[in-house]
Amino acid sequence: MITELLVAILLGLVVAAAVVAALARGIxxxxxxFGAYSLGLAVVWLVFRAPDVALTEAAVGAGVTTALFLVVVARTIGFGVPQQQRQNSTPSSEFVDGDEATRVGDAGASEGTRLRTAVTGAVRQGRRRSVVVASLVTGGLLxxxxxxxxxxxxxxxxxxPVTEYYLTDSATRGIDNVVTAILVVYRGFDTFGEIAVxxxxxxxxxxxxxxxxxR
Amino acid sequence: MSDLVMVFSSRVAYVAFALLVGIGVFVLVDSDNLLKKVVGLNLFQTGVFLFFITSAFRRDGSAPLLSGPGPVVNPLPHVLILTAIVVGVSVTAVALALLVRVYDEYETLDESEVKEAQQS
Known part of the structure; x- marks a missing residue:
């Protein structure tokens, strides 16, 4: 029961971080x-007893990916708010950069109202189609x-039986970490393909x- | 009605998977900023990871180390997702390299502005 509660809270935080990443104005x-989202997911992997995936997610997902994004932003558009966005944003708009960060921790209710205003805002901007597409995908999956x-x-x-085989066979071979065993022994060609990628x-x-x- | 609540509350992680994939699709379709589209791609992808890792979990299981107390969670999806994370970073790196080239060419990463520049 404790695990379920922990998972529910963590997933709530992760989904909230994803919503913030989706609706924020500034890059x-x-x-x-997105970095907070990846790190939250790494903790979720840990709770789901996947320590190898958690380490990789924290190092590669939260670390390397975010760093790559930051390098590219610094190399291209920079971190300031672009001129055009400043002109477009109305004073009544709720989604100003500074506010966003302080509101991440807000309770679910205000998250909901924020989502609603964002959705209506998106519809106002003539983006009803993307909301419909995303709702269709989510609804279909639900x-x-x-x-x-x-x-x-x-x-x-x-x-x-496949999982059973991996578990018993790596036990007879004396490999303690089954994930490593599968990665380099049973699915070695898969890992080779990954390196090729x-x-x-x-x-x-x-x-x-x-x-x-x-040029 | 309470049955439906039970069905979904016992599968919270799968509901979160559906939401994350939906948010990823929304960002991919909605945003004008090409960089943000790549973020949407990553959100979508990690949502699918959540599905796999959840399918590997069992409540009485420990981490897939044979020296630990048995039964263990399913290690196979963990391996698949380890591979998928690395492949995802590769995809992101190539996409970002292409975006740097797009910026060099058009001086913007806004999709509509790039399209305008292409037409003129």
């Missing part, structure tokens, strides 16, 4: 909320939720950036 607020097994149930279909991404990024310098 810096979005990135700060329809499938009752068909899923209860969170934490021991008879979850994921626990099949990283190398390709580095080559592509360097090629794209160098082309800019030549």
């Amino acid at each position: 810096l607020t979005t990135l700060a909320a 329809l499938t939720v009752p068909a899923l097994p209860v969170v934490g149930a021991a008879d979850t279909p994921g626990f099949g 990283v190398v390709t991404a580095v080559v592509a990024a360097v090629a794209v950036l160098n082309q800019g310098e030549e």
